Each structure stands twice: as structure tokens, then as C-alpha cells.
Amino acid sequence: MTTPVRKLIAGNWKMNGLGVDLLETERLSKALTAEPAHCRVALCPPATLIERMVRELKGGPVEIGGQDCRAEASGAFTGDISAEMLRDAGAHLVILGHSERRTLHHETDVDVAAKVGAALRAALEPVICVGETLAQRKSGDALSVVVRQLRESLPALLAGHRFAVAYEPVWAIGSGLTPTLAEIEEMHRAIRETLEASFAGSGAPILYGGSVKPDNAAQILAVKEVGGALVGGASLKAADFLEIIRAA
Numbered sequence: 001m002t003t004p005v006r007k008l009i010a011g012n013w014k015m016n017g018l019g020v021d022l023l024e025t026e027r028l029s030k031a032l033t034a035e036p037a038h039c040r041v042a043l044c045p046p047a048t049l050i051e052r053m054v055r056e057l058k059g060g061p062v063e064i065g066g067q068d069c070r071a072e073a074s075g076a077f078t079g080d081i082s083a084e085m086l087r088d089a090g091a092h093l094v095i096l097g098h099s100e101r102r103t104l105h106h107e108t109d110v111d112v113a114a115k116v117g118a119a120l121r122a123a124l125e126p127v128i129c130v131g132e133t134l135a136q137r138k139s140g141d142a143l144s145v146v147v148r149q150l151r152e153s154l155p156a157l158l159a160g161h162r163f164a165v166a167y168e169p170v171w172a173i174g175s176g177l178t179p180t181l182a183e184i185e186e187m188h189r190a191i192r193e194t195l196e197a198s199f200a201g202s203g204a205p206i207l208y209g210g211s212v213k214p215d216n217a218a219q220i221l222a223v224k225e226v227g228g229a230l231v232g233g234a235s236l237k238a239a240d241f242l243e244i245i246r247a248a
């Protein structure tokens with residue numbers, strides 16, 4: 001099995017953040033410049049802040065990403081944003097297939113795979129999210145659901161490209177609940193095996209996401225095959241996000 005070298009700690013601001021919140025980002029960047037992290041650090045703000053954040057953090061250690069993109073490069077899709085637009089704004093990553101998109105916007109694995117293709121076309125690193133619901137966990141189907149989601153969300157053209165997978169149990173997002181460390185390890189092993197079967201040797205990091213906080217980050221990040229974290233709520237405050245980064 002290939003274990004990725006540097007962990008990736010990515011913050012997902014979701015639909016949070018105004019210009020004034022760039023002060024938090026500056027604080028984070030300054031702290032990481034003074035005290036360089038052992039891991040990669042990324043922030044995915046709402047699209048309205050990407051360009052400003054890129055400008056503010058230019059030359060610093062924090063990479064910037066989007067939270068979604070449409071598969072098409074341009075066209076009559078009111079309200080949507082393309083991978084090319086994210087790249088043009090200065091983003092280098094994009095979160096795709098987050099459960100909030102899958103649920104609220106009815107995105108299917110096929111849609112996610114098409115978006116992954118778009119991200120690669122625009123030279124963005126996709127962070128592809130998968131995860132089971134509480135009902136699926138309770139019925140003992142978590143592994144099979146996640147493996148199937150993963151297989152169908154990853155287009156074959158990913159081979160040879162840089163990408164990450166984020167395992168985010170839907171029931172752990174924003175709830176304060178997390179799976180046990182053994183459950184996380186079991187799922188990450190299954191994801192690694194699935195990746196190895198399709199993209200042998202890619203070393204893509206497998207992030208854990210869902211209620212990662214300063215007080216549980218070290219334990220979760222020490223689990224075998226956990227190659228980083230996708231952090232929602234706790235990425236909004238520089239002090240909390242920094243603690244998680246330090247735990248990596």
C-alpha cells in the first residue's frame with residue numbers, strides 16, 4: 001500500500017465568510033509562516049472570497065480551493081461556476097461531491113465524476129467526498145455504500161493526476177458525532193484498497209471529515225491511512241484551525 005507523504009488539512013467554509021473574515025485568514029497565514037506546518041494547508045471559501053483570499057495570501061503557505069464546480073466550461077447555467085472560473089480566480093483545488101451538494105442539489109455519482117473531469121481539465125486538484133448516512137451505517141451497509149460511491153465518482157482519467165478523497169460520514173458533519181477510530185480505520189482501508197485497484201500507486205491522500213475539532217484531531221489524524229482532514233466549522237476560526245494543523 002502507498003501511504004501519502006504529507007497530510008492535507010483543508011478547511012471548508014461552506015456558505016460562510018465575508019470580506020471581514022479575511023482577517024482570520026491573514027492570522028492563519030502569518031502563524032504558518034512563522035511556524036511552518038508539516039502538512040499541506042488549504043482553505044475553500046465561498047467563491048466570492050477566492051480572488052481576495054488569493055491576493056491576501058499570495059506567496060504564503062495556504063492553498064485556496066473552491067467548494068464545487070459545474071462540469072461545463074461556460075454557458076447558460078445561471079448561478080453556477082466552472083472549474084476554469086475557479087482556476088482563473090486563483091484556486092488550485094476544488095471540493096466535489098460534498099454530501100450537502102449530493103443531498104440539497106441532488107448530485108449523483110455520475111455528476112460528480114463529470115465534475116472531477118472538469119477539475120482536471122482546468123488543472124484543479126479535486127477533493128472528492130464520499131460518505132454514508134446514519135441509516136446506512138446502522139444497517140451495516142457503510143462500507144459497500146462508500147466503496148460504490150467512490151468507484152462511480154472517480155473517472156478513469158484521474159490516473160496520473162493529483163487528487164484527494166474525503167471520507168465524510170453524513171451523520172458526522174456538523175453534529176459533533178464521529179465514528180470510532182476503528183470504524184475510521186476500517187473505512188480508510190477499504191477506500192485505499194479501492195484506490196489501489198483502480199489507480200495503483202497514486203498515493204492520493206484520504207482525508208477524514210465530519211466534526212473534526214482541536215480536541216479530537218490528533219487522535220483521528222494518527223489513524224492508519226488518514227491522510228488529512230476536511231474541516232468545516234472549526235476552519236472558520238484561525239485559532240481552532242491552527243490547532244488542527246498542528247495535530248497533523
Ligand code: PGA
Nearest residue numbers: 173174210211231232233
Ligand atoms: P464539520 O464539516 O467539520 O463542520 O462537521 C465538515 C464538512 O462538511 O466538510
